[in-house]
Amino acid sequence: MICAAISEQSTESAIDTGINSASMGADIVEIRFDSMIEMPQDLDLFKKISVPKIATLRTTSQGGKCKFDEERLDFFKKCSGCFEYIDIEDDSKLSEMQFKDCKKIVSFHDFSKTPSANEIKEIINNLQKKSDIAKAAFYVRSISDLYEIIIASQHLEGRYILIGMGELGEITRICYDRLGSEITYVSPCIGKETAPGQIDVQSLKKLSKDNCLTGIIGNPVNHSRSPDMHNAAFRSLGINGRYFRFKCEEDELGKIVEIIKILGMRGVNVTIPHKQTIMAYLDELDETSKAAGAVNCIINDGNSLKGVNTDIAGFRESFKAVGASVCGKNSLIIGAGGAARACAAFLSEGRAEIKIINRTKEKAERLAKEFNGTAVDSIDTDFDIIVNCTPMGMEGFDEGTFFQNCIFHKEQTVMDAVPVPEITKFLERAEKCGADVISGREMLIYQALDAFKTWTGCKPDYSIMSKAYGEKR
Ligand code: NAP
Numbered sequence: 001m002i003c004a005a006i007s008e009q010s011t012e013s014a015i016d017t018g019i020n021s022a023s024m025g026a027d028i029v030e031i032r033f034d035s036m037i038e039m040p041q042d043l044d045l046f047k048k049i050s051v052p053k054i055a056t057l058r059t060t061s062q063g064g065k066c067k068f069d070e071e072r073l074d075f076f077k078k079c080s081g082c083f084e085y086i087d088i089e090d091d092s093k094l095s096e097m098q099f100k101d102c103k104k105i106v107s108f109h110d111f112s113k114t115p116s117a118n119e120i121k122e123i124i125n126n127l128q129k130k131s132d133i134a135k136a137a138f139y140v141r142s143i144s145d146l147y148e149i150i151i152a153s154q155h156l157e158g159r160y161i162l163i164g165m166g167e168l169g170e171i172t173r174i175c176y177d178r179l180g181s182e183i184t185y186v187s188p189c190i191g192k193e194t195a196p197g198q199i200d201v202q203s204l205k206k207l208s209k210d211n212c213l214t215g216i217i218g219n220p221v222n223h224s225r226s227p228d229m230h231n232a233a234f235r236s237l238g239i240n241g242r243y244f245r246f247k248c249e250e251d252e253l254g255k256i257v258e259i260i261k262i263l264g265m266r267g268v269n270v271t272i273p274h275k276q277t278i279m280a281y282l283d284e285l286d287e288t289s290k291a292a293g294a295v296n297c298i299i300n301d302g303n304s305l306k307g308v309n310t311d312i313a314g315f316r317e318s319f320k321a322v323g324a325s326v327c328g329k330n331s332l333i334i335g336a337g338g339a340a341r342a343c344a345a346f347l348s349e350g351r352a353e354i355k356i357i358n359r360t361k362e363k364a365e366r367l368a369k370e371f372n373g374t375a376v377d378s379i380d381t382d383f384d385i386i387v388n389c390t391p392m393g394m395e396g397f398d399e400g401t402f403f404q405n406c407i408f409h410k411e412q413t414v415m416d417a418v419p420v421p422e423i424t425k426f427l428e429r430a431e432k433c434g435a436d437v438i439s440g441r442e443m444l445i446y447q448a449l450d451a452f453k454t455w456t457g458c459k460p461d462y463s464i465m466s467k468a469y470g471e472k473r
Contacts, residue, residue, distance in 0.1 A: 001027035002208065003054065004201050005185045005194040008032075011040040018049035021188045025205040028183065030054040030087065032194060034064030039075070043082040052084040054105065062089050062109070069094055076102070087135070095130055105161070106131035114138035114145035114164070120152035124160050133182055135161040137195070140169035143217075143248045147255040150262050153179035170197040171244055174207050175263045206240050213263065214455055215244035217256050217278075218271030222247070223395050223420050225469045226269060229448050232468035233460035241266075241456070250277055257281045260300055266455045267299040269448075272391060275338025282307045292345040293370065294338035297451040308454055311342030312349075314447030315387075315415075318438050319346075321446075324413040326350035326385060334379070334402075335389035336363035339417045343387050344371040352385065359390075380405040386430070387415045393424035408433035419444040422470075441469060 004021035006029055008014040014036070018029045029049055033039060034057050040046075046053055057072050058064025066072055069092055076086050076094065080101040087105040088095045095106045106127045115123070120136065127134030140146050149164050149172055156162070161183045164172035176184035186201045187193040193200075199207075207213075212234070216226050227243045234241035246268070248256050253274060260268060270278050275294040279285060282298065288309040289295045295307030319326060329352045333340050336358035344367055347354050354373030358364035364375040379386075379402075386406060393399040393416065403426045408414060414430035419440035427437045445465045453459040 001183045002201060002204055003028045003030050003183045003185050004188045005030045005198070006032060006188055007035040007192070007194045009035060009037050011036065011045060015045060015048055017188045017192075018046070018051075018053070021201055022049060022051045024188075024201050026051060026186070026188075026201050028052045028054065028085075030056055030185065031083075032064075033057040033075070034066060043078055046082050053082075054085040054087050055079045055083040055102075056087040058089070059092065061091075073097075085133075090127055103132040104130075105133045105135050107135035107137070107161075109137045109165075111139050111165070114140055114148050117148045117152035117155070120148060120162070121155060124152075124156055124162070128158050128160065133159045133161060135163075135183075137163040137165050138169075140164040140166050140172075140197075142168065143246060143252040143256050143259070146172070147252070147259060150179065150259055153181070154262065156180060164197070166196050167245065168197075168247075170199065171213065171263060173197060173199060174204065174211070174213065174242065177208070178263055207242060210240055212239055212241035212456055213244070213265040214241060214267050214269075215246050215265070216269040216271055217246045217248040217253075218269075218274055219247050219249060220396060221245050221271065224271070225420065225444065226448060228468040229445065229465040230452060232464050233448075233452050236460055236464045237456070237458050239456055239458070248274065250274065253278055253281050257305060260298070260305065261303050264303075265300055267297065267451075269451055270296050270298060270338075272338070276341075279307055281305075288312055288345075291349075292338075292341040294341040296338065296342070296447065297454055299454050308451075309342055309345070310447040310450035310454065311339060311443070312345045313450040314443035315343050315346035316350075317446035317449075318415065318442040319350075319413070321442060322413070322436055322438055324385075324436060324438070326352040329353065329384035329413075330382075331355065331385035331387070332357065332376070332379060332381075332383040333367075333373075333387050333389055334358070336360070336367045337389065340367060340389035343389050343417070344373065347385075348372070355383070378405070379403075380407060382407055382409070383412070385413045385415075387417065388424075388426055389417045391418065393426050394418040395420045399425050403429070406430070408435050410434035412436070413438065415443075416440050417443060445469060 004026040090108045230243035283304040284306040289307040292309040297308040331352045348371045356364040368375040391397045408430040412435040414435045415438040
């Protein structure tokens with residue numbers, strides 16, 4: 001059931017919001033009485049809301065206003081006949097009592113962390129002993145926390161509500177039925193959230209069936225514009241989709257892969273630094289990812305995860321858009337990670353001459369060997385094409401002094417894979433010397449268009465993703 005959590009200051013606005021939420025598709029509403037300036041005298045008025053109702057009155061220790069359990073006891077007794085459910089915190093002695101004609105939800109919140117799956121199971125089992133429905137909500141700090149919630153959900157029985165709070169927990173609110181959770185809480189509309197990570201009733205109603213859940217895994221991902229771009233594309237094409245941001249450590253890759261499968265996500269993008277490490281966790285690799293030796297996009301087909309590389313298309317389309325040819329050009333790739341591999345695959349298919357320089361020379365040598373190129377030690381030579389495939393110069397990363405010896409001139413194409421900022425200092429210097437420059441912004445958009453098509457079969461207009469990224473400089 002989708003439950004609109006209503007936190008209004010007056011009885012009238014709570015009832016209006018309840019009626020509205022029901023008309024927008026809420027199956028049940030929760031009235032947060034602790035938000036009201038004055039407690040209502042007549043609870044019968046709430047019968048105007050046509051769907052079942054939960055009455056909640058939190059104590060001050062739980063973020064509510066009610067100081068004494070005695071006050072609450074009187075209130076909950078009055079709920080009988082007007083409210084189908086009452087919600088009482090586990091640590092209140094009221095949670096042990098029975099209330100006539102009202103089902104009892106006994107709830108537990110941890111606003112700072114998520115415990116292990118076994119502990120979650122134990123908490124829920126204990127709550128179930130004194131409730132009709134057990135409710136447990138945990139703050140999700142990491143992919144490991146999210147994993148514990150999802151694993152716990154696979155071993156739970158009986159009636160329960162299990163919620164992950166915070167941005168990383170948002171997906172548990174959407175996939176609540178996959179978690180076996182009886183109720184998911186939503187806000188009546190955008191801006192009226194009562195908990196972090198809560199989404200609004202209309203959005204969840206759309207997302208609860210035939211959805212296309214996608215996202216990005218990497219570290220860092222907080223700067224990523226991909227969620228804006230993909231969510232704009234979902235909206236413009238009327239697809240019930242959502243794109244999440246998953247900050248993921250290397251030792252969490254196995255966990256995120258399981259999460260994707262259990263929640264039935266359609267796929268994810270993979271970014272720095274996991275594009276190569278992720279390959280070992282996938283069921284299949286397509287020709288593009290084999291060619292690049294790196295995966296930046298995963299598609300889930302019937303619980304089988306296939307690695308794809310849409311960065312190659314990102315490079316190809318970015319060069320094509322400015323009319324830059326690569327055939328026979330003396331080209332330098334800076335870096336030897338995932339983006340560099342895709343760049344080497346693109347330059348190799350276009351029959352360019354490939355030179356590679358990297359902080360760790362052995363990796364440059366290995367990559368050069370795979371693509372019939374040469375590893376080099378210095379960048380102070382004249383190149384027709386230079387592509388930076390390191391995070392140097394990216395928002396949050398120092399550019400250092402490495403690029404200072406680059407030779408820039410007219411008749412040259414210089415690209416920086418770094419998407420934010422749009423024009424890095426590296427590109428700024430190249431542009432001043434007359435080189436044609438390509439921003440990582442363009443590559444990001446083209447690889448995203450390709451990834452979106454891989455997941456949905458539809459390709460949005462370039463302009464939709466470009467606008468969502470932010471206006472061009
Ligand atoms: P990756 O696989 O982790 O590779 C990073 C590369 O950068 C490695 O060669 C690494 O050298 C080098 N590197 C890292 N920090 C460095 C430093 N401080 N000084 C010198 N070299 C350094 O990452 P990736 O996925 O290839 O991503 C690289 C960059 O490309 C990122 O900024 C990413 O955002 C960008 N990118 C953009 C797009 C787009 O669509 N615009 C797509 C893909 C990637 P070692 O081998 O020595 O570690």
